[in-house]
Amino acid sequence: MNALSVRGLTKTYRNGVQALSGVDLEVERGDFFALLGPNGAGKTTLIGIITSLVNKTGGEARVFGYDIDREPEAAKACIGIVPQELNFNMFESPYTIVVNQAGFYGIPRAVARERAEKYLKQLQLWDKRRGISRALSGGMKRRLMIARALMHEPRLLILDEPTAGVDIEIRRSMWEFLREINARGTTIILTTHYLEEAETLCRNIAIISGGRIVERDRMSSLLRRLHVATFVLNLRDSLSVAPRLDGYVTTLVDDHTLEVEVSAEESLNDIFARLTALGIEVLSMRNKVNRLEEIFMQLVEGRGTAGEGAHGEAAPAQPATAPAGTGQEASAAAAARLPAGARR
């Protein structure tokens, strides 16, 4: 039995906007799952339907086998939700908020008090438990919503952009916290605009665009399909023109910065050997873009299938091979370009 099973889910809002156009999605129990997509792709609508905040137009959804229409109470008892928008009473204290939330899930008050102490301490909010929540910082408010979602110890935790606006230190601390929760058996579905976050945390991924799932794969498989990476080299001495390296596309960004496109089959040693032969010394190197971000952009903008980018012998820097598009049409086009085995 999967943690989440969604079939043919559709949603058309009263104003005629079709937010979901037949979403099928399976999330295995115990998974750490990324649900990515651009703004307006349908992520929050999908989560809203699963958590019963949005009425669906068609299709079905099950949470640990419980149908959200026929057994809504059992289904909802399995879910903990950390929404994108702040949705707690700003005039209540963090302690009151989390204890009351436990009550809504049938947790006796004595147990709720113990858990409140446990989770508020783990999320570093215990010292702030008595003041009004409005006075908390942005990061603290996010952590409060995570603590609240954990009070009934859900089997499925859904996090809709939980680290938006959170500083790097707290974000990494939250990542560690979520990893530990997942390691102990809680299935996690994460939506985020920080693609590094998804790449770091998640084992499986779905990309939604224009109300459809345009990609569903293991994170590692998806990343392997990106064949070209661009490296940015910081040079010791200045150059006036980009050096010619046969088989590679090179671009001089400024007199000390050189970009080199490298395909997955090519060796970085070869590039360094050639640069050394030309008397060019490299001080440091970084990947130009996040790998997942590159695939994501290709899928949602319809720029071409991940792994289909041109590369190799003297290839020029490749522009998108298909006209950029938006919405469902572009997404469908992107999906159509995926290898058959990659489509779900």
Add this chain to the structure above:
Amino acid sequence: MSAVAGAAAPPVNLNVVRWIGFQTIVIREYGRIIRIWGQTIVPSVVTATLYFVIFGSLIGRRVGAMGGFDYKQYIAPGLIMMSVITNSYGNVVASFFGAKFGKHVEEMLVSPLPNWVIVAGYAAGGVVRGLLVGAAVTVVSLLFTHLSVQHLPVIVAAGLLTSLIFALGGFLNALFAKNFDQVNWIPTFVLTPLTYFGGVFYSVTLLPQWAQQVSYVNPILHMVNAFRFGFLGVSDVSVGLAFALMLAAAAALFAIAVALMNRGAGIRE
């Protein structure tokens, strides 16, 4: 941050979830009433005091007897009931609309609580405030007049049913309200006129025949008179009919509120 305990199986005893969830909503509402007592309890006490001073002591002396009782004694049950009505209604409409506006209503909507428990919890919160303020106004009344108790069960039942009806009315108002103006429309343009024409300050027998017939359509007249019957033993209406109307109204409003919640009216996309 350190590790947390493992995920546990969900509580599947739904009756336990419902009961604890109901208690939680009521406790939260009670906490809100107490936290902002200056807004929830004090205004009605001040208003009732002013009514007793102006209508009871100053104007009331010239009015003389009403329905065979001293005027202050006559209006006391009506003033108590008026505070019960406005506070039961005001508590739920403000609290539930505030939860919608601040989006923290979602805390309950995503939980396993069925809609009828949410409606019942808010209604009970309204009843708690109505009765708390009613009790405070009763204490104020005792400073100005003597209140005898003729039928205690009638007083309790009329107070409970009236506060329940207006708490449910406040819930419906909150469901439909899209802004704070709409929260105030019904209390200003419907509740206040009905209350003032509902026999709080006078016996309808003083009115011309046609006005009496119109007054009998006003549900608040029946509630106030049933309540007054409990204290004074006199009523302008049939107490049996008043209770029948109140029971029917409470049941109908509860059913409508739950049906609207199930449809997602005002709370779900």
